[in-house]
Amino acid sequence: xxxxxxxxxxxxxxIASSSSHPDKAAATRxxxxxxxxxxLAKYHSSLSSSTVSTFSLETLNSFAALPKSQxxxxxxxIQSHLTNIASLPxxxxxxxxxxxxxxxxxxxxxxxFSCSRSHVLNAAEAVFGxxxxxxxxxxxxxxxxxxxxxxxxxxxPIVRPNGQYRDEEGKVVFGATKRLDYELEVAAVIGKPxxxxxxxxxxxxxxxxxGCVLLNDWSARDIQGFEMTPLGPLHGKSFATTISPWVIxxxxxxxxxxxxxxxxxxxxxxxxxxxxxxxxxxxxxxxAEIQPKDGSEATVxxxxxxxxxxxxxxxxxxxxxxxxxxxxxGDLLVTGTxxxxxxxxxxxxxxxxxxxxxxxxxxxxTVETKMFFDDGDTVCLSxxxxxxxxxxxxxxxxxxxx
Amino acid sequence: xxxxxxxxxxxxxxIASSSSHPDKAAATRxxxxxxxxxxLAKYHSSLSSSTVSTFSLETLNSFAALPKSQxxxxxxxIQSHLTNIASLPxxxxxxxxxxxxxxxxxxxxxxxFSCSRSHVLNAAEAVFGxxxxxxxxxxxxxxxxxxxxxxxxxxxPIVRPNGQYRDEEGKVVFGATKRLDYELEVAAVIGKPxxxxxxxxxxxxxxxxxGCVLLNDWSARDIQGFEMTPLGPLHGKSFATTISPWVIxxxxxxxxxxxxxxxxxxxxxxxxxxxxxxxxxxxxxxxAEIQPKDGSEATVxxxxxxxxxxxxxxxxxxxxxxxxxxxxxGDLLVTGTxxxxxxxxxxxxxxxxxxxxxxxxxxxxTVETKMFFDDGDTVCLSxxxxxxxxxxxxxxxxxxxx
Numbered sequence: 077x078x079x080x081x082x083x084x085x086x087x088x089x090x091i092a093s094s095s096s097h098p099d100k101a102a103a104t105r106x107x108x109x110x111x112x113x114x115x116l117a118k119y120h121s122s123l124s125s126s127t128v129s130t131f132s133l134e135t136l137n138s139f140a141a142l143p144k145s146q147x148x149x150x151x152x153x154i155q156s157h158l159t160n161i162a163s164l165p166x167x168x169x170x171x172x173x174x175x176x177x178x179x180x181x182x183x184x185x186x187x188x189f190s191c192s193r194s195h196v197l198n199a200a201e202a203v204f205g206x207x208x209x210x211x212x213x214x215x216x217x218x219x220x221x222x223x224x225x226x227x228x229x230x231x232x233p234i235v236r237p238n239g240q241y242r243d244e245e246g247k248v249v250f251g252a253t254k255r256l257d258y259e260l261e262v263a264a265v266i267g268k269p270x271x272x273x274x275x276x277x278x279x280x281x282x283x284x285x286x287g288c289v290l291l292n293d294w295s296a297r298d299i300q301g302f303e304m305t306p307l308g309p310l311h312g313k314s315f316a317t318t319i320s321p322w323v324i325x326x327x328x329x330x331x332x333x334x335x336x337x338x339x340x341x342x343x344x345x346x347x348x349x350x351x352x353x354x355x356x357x358x359x360x361x362x363x364a365e366i367q368p369k370d371g372s373e374a375t376v377x378x379x380x381x382x383x384x385x386x387x388x389x390x391x392x393x394x395x396x397x398x399x400x401x402x403x404x405x406g407d408l409l410v411t412g413t414x415x416x417x418x419x420x421x422x423x424x425x426x427x428x429x430x431x432x433x434x435x436x437x438x439x440x441x442t443v444e445t446k447m448f449f450d451d452g453d454t455v456c457l458s459x460x461x462x463x464x465x466x467x468x469x470x471x472x473x474x475x476x477x478x
Numbered sequence: 479x480x481x482x483x484x485x486x487x488x489x490x491x492x493i494a495s496s497s498s499h500p501d502k503a504a505a506t507r508x509x510x511x512x513x514x515x516x517x518l519a520k521y522h523s524s525l526s527s528s529t530v531s532t533f534s535l536e537t538l539n540s541f542a543a544l545p546k547s548q549x550x551x552x553x554x555x556i557q558s559h560l561t562n563i564a565s566l567p568x569x570x571x572x573x574x575x576x577x578x579x580x581x582x583x584x585x586x587x588x589x590x591f592s593c594s595r596s597h598v599l600n601a602a603e604a605v606f607g608x609x610x611x612x613x614x615x616x617x618x619x620x621x622x623x624x625x626x627x628x629x630x631x632x633x634x635p636i637v638r639p640n641g642q643y644r645d646e647e648g649k650v651v652f653g654a655t656k657r658l659d660y661e662l663e664v665a666a667v668i669g670k671p672x673x674x675x676x677x678x679x680x681x682x683x684x685x686x687x688x689g690c691v692l693l694n695d696w697s698a699r700d701i702q703g704f705e706m707t708p709l710g711p712l713h714g715k716s717f718a719t720t721i722s723p724w725v726i727x728x729x730x731x732x733x734x735x736x737x738x739x740x741x742x743x744x745x746x747x748x749x750x751x752x753x754x755x756x757x758x759x760x761x762x763x764x765x766a767e768i769q770p771k772d773g774s775e776a777t778v779x780x781x782x783x784x785x786x787x788x789x790x791x792x793x794x795x796x797x798x799x800x801x802x803x804x805x806x807x808g809d810l811l812v813t814g815t816x817x818x819x820x821x822x823x824x825x826x827x828x829x830x831x832x833x834x835x836x837x838x839x840x841x842x843x844t845v846e847t848k849m850f851f852d853d854g855d856t857v858c859l860s861x862x863x864x865x866x867x868x869x870x871x872x873x874x875x876x877x878x879x880x
Binding site: 184185187190210211212215216218219220221222223224225226228235237238239240248250272273274275296299302303304305306307308309310311314315316343346348395396398399400401402403404407478 | 708
């Protein structure tokens with residue numbers, strides 16, 4: 077019935093500009109048309125002025141911080157205009173191909189959690205030759221803080237980073253990474269801020285989540301491997317992180333709510349991680365593709381499911397705040413790499429190293445093996461929940477090191 | 479000659495408010511008087527309007543992002559008024575005791591590096607019973623990303639965090655940390671931003687550093703210990719980080735420049751870490767004190783030296799950006815715990831655990847042993863370079879868990 081990612085059932089929020097609308101402003105997308113909300117509000121608005129005043133700002137932070145009721149009201153207001161989109165004034169509309177999409181929010185903090193049991197087991201096998209979980213994995217979402225200055229919107233080229241690492245003979249060298257990887261992830265974008273010192277109860281977690289974006293946590297595995305003991309990843313990841321430009325709201329995702337996976341029944345979780353919601357997560361199909369620089373056809377390199385995660389986005393809100401840490405509007409709470417157990421479900425290349433890498437079509441129609449990315453490769457993440465609700469693309473092309 | 483931290487040789491920058499100046503504004507401090515720069519500029523200004531316009535903002539970010547020449551000009555302009563401070567209009571001045579000091583900048587990213595060889599060796603001995611360095615330690619500054627939403631100005635109470643950890647029998651429990659610790663650190667505050675994808679050469683590093691503050695990287699050692707493998711510290715630190723309110727500029731610190739410590743001569747560092755500056759660091763005396771809740775006299779628990787660090791602030795700028803990561807105004811690049819090798823030079827309590835803890839005076843005049851902090855304890859960091867140039871205090875009092 078619906079196949080486009082941006083049907084009337086979606087109504088994502090982003091920040092856009094175009095030649096006819098050079099100032100950045102809040103926007104939504106219907107099929108292949110971007111609609112500027114500041115212009116739409118001039119044409120017709122039943123919304124409160126506190127909502128409308130956020131539409132002409134350069135980020136969605138002020139809009140995202142509004143009560144959820146105002147987001148829902150905005151969503152309905154937009155939907156009411158889509159039944160006759162042809163009648164909207166030209167100033168409100170721009171074809172997606174002629175629109176620039178920007179970072180949707182100013183991001184204060186970015187925590188990347190480790191939510192996928194399969195990813196952790198696959199990665200441990202690849203690095204240590206043994207499928208084992210980190211000590212805390214089944215007790216709470218473990219994770220690390222990420223860098224926010226280098227978060228870029230989809231389409232921004234990714235410069236291959238330099239750094240120090242051990243070469244194949246074990247010698248420490250400085251140079252361009254030889255093991256550039258992606259990670260297929262989903263980020264919860266915080267709307268309502270929380271108060272320092274006051275944990276958010278898991279039953280209230282949704283109130284704080286404005287919506288979700290796709291996130292590619294680009295990783296230089298050689299740099300990361302050398303630095304990681306004991307303080308975790310830093311320079312191996314801080315060179316760039318790509319997010320998709322459209323924030324998909326929980327309202328849009330709510331028809332796809334499903335139960336979470338079963339957890340280790342030997343562990344009784346503390347109350348702050350006992351979620352009373354029987355449908356705390358979402359069925360979303362995730363996909364990663366690579367388009368090699370030779371212009372050959374894209375190859376799907378991963379298909380995995382958001383619902384396979386051991387920890388939910390609601391768990392991440394509870395975990396991040398249980399120690400009193402505050403949330404600010406625009407913060408990202410992220411799932412970590414989302415992988416499955418089966419062949420073709422690996423959400424990063426590291427997991428495939430021991431299995432001989434990935435198979436990629438080249439321009440001659442033959443299939444080549446790739447261990448990590450080459451300069452010129454384009455990586456595209458996408459996600460689709462169903463019924464015309466998808467995330468669109470999260471794309472980056474790798475440029476040579478400087 | 480000078481003994482006050484805030485003599486005419488210092489001229490720090492901060493954000494202040496008072497009952498007579500309720501709006502936050504840029505300020506400096508001379509001895510025990512806070513001077514509001516927006517009011518001082520109304521009284522007399524020889525500064526450019528681009529400088530003056532930043533004085534009435536709620537953070538120092540815009541001021542910090544100005545060229546260094548404008549900071550130097552502002553410093554001289556302030557100094558010219560201090561010779562006759564009595565003649566300044568009352569609206570420009572507020573006694574420090576009647577002034578509220580706020581977070582001086584909006585902080586986008588906070589990287590905590592590991593620069594103290596002694597700390598790393600002492601901590602390894604405390605945790606693993608063996609003095610060993612992390613694999614990368616002598617090759618580059620290793621580190622982790624910290625949380626910025628929970629960075630608070632000196633004086634903000636610190637609520638003891640809850641979390642999961644292994645108790646003494648090895649059972650995983652949830653509750654208030656029993657091992658609450660401090661870390662004595664210094665942060666470089668970024669002024670001039672850098673461009674994503676473009677490393678900052680080490681010889682230009684000072685251009686990007688607006689100044690320095692003290693930083694207490696509060697740590698819950700039990701929570702941290704359970705979560706840290708393999709992704710590093712997160713919830714064990716994200717509950718709160720305290721910084722001192724006054725940014726001490728490199729101009730104020732420049733009389734105290736000295737050579738860095740000798741490095742491992744077996745390792746040839748890559749060019750990006752070869753600093754041509756023969757005086758790349760500073761002689762600064764650091765101190766930590768504890769004031770127990772019983773009101774007894776404060777006990778000095780650490781004295782250490784900034785100059786003992788294996789890596790300099792200039793190294794941190796080069797390291798953070800070598801992979802293309804960008805710096806934004808307000809970012810913090812931090813030294814990690816600053817410890818020495820001798821007794822009394824331990825910049826956190828963890829290092830003292832195996833040595834039987836610290837000795838603290840109580841109200842009865844007797845001395846008690848303390849392994850970690852109790853509720854009600856006040857921890858005060860301070861630092862003094864010399865000639866009337868100091869950092870003032872960085873203070874936090876521990877409140878019971880919620």
